[in-house]
Amino acid sequence: MGGARVLDETETETEVVVVGAGPTGLTLACELTLAGVETLVLEKLSRRGEHIKGGGIQPRTAELLESRGLLEPLLHRAASREPVGGHFAALPVPLDCTPWRTRHPFPIAVPQWEVEEVLEERALAAGARVLRGTAVSGVEAGDDGVVVTADGLRVRARYLAACDGGHSTVRKLLGLPFPGRSGTHQAVLADIRLSAVSSLVPRQIGHISTMTRSAGGYWAMLVPLDGDRYGLTFGRTDRSGADADVDGDTPVAHEAIAAALQAVYGQETVLGAVDNSSRFSDATRQLEQYRSGRVLFAGDAAHIHPPLGGQGLNLGVQDAFNLGWKLAAAVQGRAPSGLLDSYHTERHPVGAQVLHHTSAQRVLADPRPSEDVAALRDIFVDLLRLPDTNRHLAGLMSGLSLRYPLSGDHPLTGQRVPDADLVTEAGPTRLSALFASGHAVLLDLAGAVPAGLRLPPRVDLVRAACTDDLGAAALLIRPDGYVCWAADSSDDHGDALLAAIAGGLAKS
Numbered sequence: 001m002g003g004a005r006v007l008d009e010t011e012t013e014t015e016v017v018v019v020g021a022g023p024t025g026l027t028l029a030c031e032l033t034l035a036g037v038e039t040l041v042l043e044k045l046s047r048r049g050e051h052i053k054g055g056g057i058q059p060r061t062a063e064l065l066e067s068r069g070l071l072e073p074l075l076h077r078a079a080s081r082e083p084v085g086g087h088f089a090a091l092p093v094p095l096d097c098t099p100w101r102t103r104h105p106f107p108i109a110v111p112q113w114e115v116e117e118v119l120e121e122r123a124l125a126a127g128a129r130v131l132r133g134t135a136v137s138g139v140e141a142g143d144d145g146v147v148v149t150a151d152g153l154r155v156r157a158r159y160l161a162a163c164d165g166g167h168s169t170v171r172k173l174l175g176l177p178f179p180g181r182s183g184t185h186q187a188v189l190a191d192i193r194l195s196a197v198s199s200l201v202p203r204q205i206g207h208i209s210t211m212t213r214s215a216g217g218y219w220a221m222l223v224p225l226d227g228d229r230y231g232l233t234f235g236r237t238d239r240s241g242a243d244a245d246v247d248g249d250t251p252v253a254h255e256a257i258a259a260a261l262q263a264v265y266g267q268e269t270v271l272g273a274v275d276n277s278s279r280f281s282d283a284t285r286q287l288e289q290y291r292s293g294r295v296l297f298a299g300d301a302a303h304i305h306p307p308l309g310g311q312g313l314n315l316g317v318q319d320a321f322n323l324g325w326k327l328a329a330a331v332q333g334r335a336p337s338g339l340l341d342s343y344h345t346e347r348h349p350v351g352a353q354v355l356h357h358t359s360a361q362r363v364l365a366d367p368r369p370s371e372d373v374a375a376l377r378d379i380f381v382d383l384l385r386l387p388d389t390n391r392h393l394a395g396l397m398s399g400l401s402l403r404y405p406l407s408g409d410h411p412l413t414g415q416r417v418p419d420a421d422l423v424t425e426a427g428p429t430r431l432s433a434l435f436a437s438g439h440a441v442l443l444d445l446a447g448a449v450p451a452g453l454r455l456p457p458r459v460d461l462v463r464a465a466c467t468d469d470l471g472a473a474a475l476l477i478r479p480d481g482y483v484c485w486a487a488d489s490s491d492d493h494g495d496a497l498l499a500a501i502a503g504g505l506a507k508s
């Protein structure tokens with residue numbers, strides 16, 4: 001298996017071409033190659049930028065990465081931080097994920113370029129091909145496939161996955177509208193080095209409410225990484241000044257970063273170097289359809305939102321986990337009717353929900369709140385201290401409470417399954433370890449699956465004992481970790497189970 005079949009120097013063929021080698025595109029490449037799909041990734045940048053942006057891995061994303069053996073190498077690269085929960089609108093009450101029965105209750109801080117490096121290494125090892133410095137300039141989409149033109153290379157593929165960011169070239173070439181709301185103000189994200197620091201500079205990553213400061217007409221958040229390296233996010237509290245209406249692609253001046261630093265963190269804080277910087281806004285937009293024939297959209301190419309609550313990278317990676325196994329089944333002729341369309345059906349509402357709650361957070365997190373917003377913040381802080389409210393928002397922000405609208409009467413249908421300890425014939429293991437192959441898992445905890453039941457390929461039957469109560473005697477769990485069928489008893493469920501497989505996973 002390879003990432004593409006080279007026909008000549010200017011033309012190549014592959015089963016799926018992925019545009020964009022960010023976290024979303026590389027996660028999708030990992031999922032596709034794990035399933036045996038020829039995958040070619042095209043990336044316009046000639047080299048990976050060592051950007052810190054998007055470096056927060058939420059608990060549900062951590063669970064998904066662990067199910068493929070990708071979390072451990074990321075933990076080795078994670079920045080040191082206090083074991084503290086996430087946040088909603090930077091309010092000073094940590095979100096508690098422990099009621100959601102997860103082994104990863106705290107966000108993990110890993111620079112985005114480190115995430116991309118780990119994902120790319122896995123994708124390449126599995127047979128994907130990544131072409132850097134290859135900018136897409138043309139897309140021809142037909143009923144049977146797509147042809148992508150990129151820097152003189154023509155790529156023929158059965159499907160195209162556009163994971164090329166908020167300014168998606170693929171989306172623009174296809175003329176697809178990107179409705180929503182334009183940004184009302186800009187801010188700056190910079191990876192910097194400090195040659196001197198004041199007592200106001202944080203020494204360790206903590207809860208965001210303790211790391212955000214306002215002074216001298218600026219708000220800023222300084223995140224310590226290793227040595228003299230820091231991630232800096234800042235903007236004007238009065239939304240005015242030289243950078244207020246600057247084009248988003250305009251470089252950020254060294255002097256502008258130094259001025260913000262010293263205004264917020266004191267004259268003793270000295271900017272040594274700027275490794276990279278960029279501007280971002282609070283724009284909110286979403287594609288109306290995540291699928292356009294043979295072209296599918298994921299990550300920022302499908303949705304953009306204010307960067308509040310650490311959602312962006314996680315939303316895109318979880319798009320890819322949902323899409324990957326479905327697209328592989330479509331390519332390999334295993335997909336039941338409607339399976340690939342269910343990617344939009346399931347993920348579009350999730351994206352819309354993130355756009356909705358980040359818009360609410362934008363109001364609450366205003367660095368210069370009006371008297372009314374300040375009162376609203378006080379009420380909201382009181383609400384966050386209530387266990388039920390905190391649990392709800394912790395599940396929302398972490399992704400742990402996500403439930404897909406799958407058909408089936410069992411209350412577990414559509415939910416994730418906690419990573420329980422199991423004992424199989426081979427010995428002790430964990431539920432997450434059963435998904436390393438990217439297969440669906442039929443977990444039989446009480447002899448509920450009839451002996452001799454013939455299952456299709458890529459559905460693994462695992463009979464096990466579990467001391468934890470998972471809520472059912474048998475569970476059919478999709479490759480992305482969500483229940484699509486469950487039974488409470490050991491009655492003969494063979495017909496219902498096979499119907500669930502044929503309707504939700506693969507044709508028999």
